[in-house]
Amino acid sequence: xxxxxxxxxxxxxxxxxxxxxxxxxxxxxxxxxxxxxxxxxxxxxxxxxxxxxxxxxxxxxxxxxxxxxxxxxxxxxxxxxxxxxxxxxxxxxxxxxxxxxxxxxxxxxxx
Amino acid sequence: xxxxxxxxxxxxxxxxxxxxxxxxxxxxxxxxxxxxxxxxxxxxxxxxxxxxxxxxxxxxxxxxxxxxxxxxxxxxxxxxxxxxxxxxxxxxxxxxxxxxxxxxxxxxxxxxxxxxx
Numbered sequence: 001x002x003x004x005x006x007x008x009x010x011x012x013x014x015x016x017x018x019x020x021x022x023x024x025x026x027x028x029x030x031x032x033x034x035x036x037x038x039x040x041x042x043x044x045x046x047x048x049x050x051x052x053x054x055x056x057x058x059x060x061x062x063x064x065x066x067x068x069x070x071x072x073x074x075x076x077x078x079x080x081x082x083x084x085x086x087x088x089x090x091x092x093x094x095x096x097x098x099x100x101x102x103x104x105x106x107x108x109x110x111x
Numbered sequence: 112x113x114x115x116x117x118x119x120x121x122x123x124x125x126x127x128x129x130x131x132x133x134x135x136x137x138x139x140x141x142x143x144x145x146x147x148x149x150x151x152x153x154x155x156x157x158x159x160x161x162x163x164x165x166x167x168x169x170x171x172x173x174x175x176x177x178x179x180x181x182x183x184x185x186x187x188x189x190x191x192x193x194x195x196x197x198x199x200x201x202x203x204x205x206x207x208x209x210x211x212x213x214x215x216x217x218x219x220x221x222x223x224x225x226x227x228x
Binding site: 034041042043044045046049087098099100101102103104 | 145153154155220224
């Protein structure tokens with residue numbers, strides 16, 4: 001079993017749709033969690049950190065369920081520019097900074 | 112926000128030659144940098160953790176003699192792919208973590224696309 005597993009995708013949605021991505025992690029000692037976005041042939045860029053209380057940034061909402069070892073990302077009112085691969089990232093040892101990446105979920109938003 | 116640069120952004124080399132890739136944190140000090148490799152349509156795979164002033168820690172399956180990592184200062188880490196072969200062609204990305212309030216957060220360089228012919 002992979003340490004971080006994401007929805008297989010790809011997700012193809014129309015503009016304006018709401019889409020949710022899920023991610024599960026296997027190590028209960030995991031300490032910090034992030035969603036990154038990666039455009040084709042580019043480096044990953046941080047989309048948002050994920051906090052235990054859940055957090056929202058504009059159209060994006062991230063949630064963490066430690067009991068179920070589950071992270072989610074919700075995108076509302078999808079834009080064409082949201083098309084990208086979304087990576088779930090988990091840190092087990094926050095001090096070491098070493099991260100484990102999910103395989104990513106590809107989103108395509110169509111007009 | 113913190114900026115990480117990589118050089119070169121792309122390189123084409125002949126089989127058997129060595130290629131050095133530089134990773135720099137431009138506006139912060141990074142005691143730890145990470146080197147990743149990404150093949151097409153796959154996720155990032157951590158190759159090694161680079162610590163300033165000490166030997167790098169390599170992930171299982173990564174040949175330390177082939178991928179030489181040097182972290183000579185708090186702002187520079189280098190990855191040298193020695194005796195490159197076509198199967199080493201990939202997208203190499205470094206990242207750095209500022210620590211402090213941003214523990215766990217990684218800033219990525221723009222990546223280096225290596226093609227070995």
